[in-house]
Amino acid sequence: MRVAYKKFESTFRSWDKLALEAADFATRLGRERVISISHSSDQSTGVIFVWYWGKPEACYQCGYDLRGSEERCPECGQAIRNE
Numbered sequence: 857m858r859v860a861y862k863k864f865e866s867t868f869r870s871w872d873k874l875a876l877e878a879a880d881f882a883t884r885l886g887r888e889r890v891i892s893i894s895h896s897s898d899q900s901t902g903v904i905f906v907w908y909w910g911k912p913e914a915c916y917q918c919g920y921d922l923r924g925s926e927e928r929c930p931e932c933g934q935a936i937r938n939e
Contacts, residue, residue: 859891860910865903878904912936 864878875895882890891907915922920931928935 858910858913859907861905861907863903863905865901867901869902871902874902874904878906882906882908 862878862881864874864881866874869877878893882893885906885908889908891909893904893906895902895904897903911922913923914920915929915932915934915936917934918929918932920929922929922936925936
């Protein structure tokens, strides 16, 4: 399993709107995939990162590249674990 993140950044939206956008994304991922939500700001820009467990890049059984695959490994048929 690899760690992934999505960055939410704005100089125009309020913190509330930025946080709602990040929270909506985290909710769609599900609590089993969310690792952490962090935030930072400077004088004009707000940034929120949602860190989460990403989809595996390689099959656990045969090592085939799974990028672009949805449910099963096209090489060996192993179900893709999205834990």
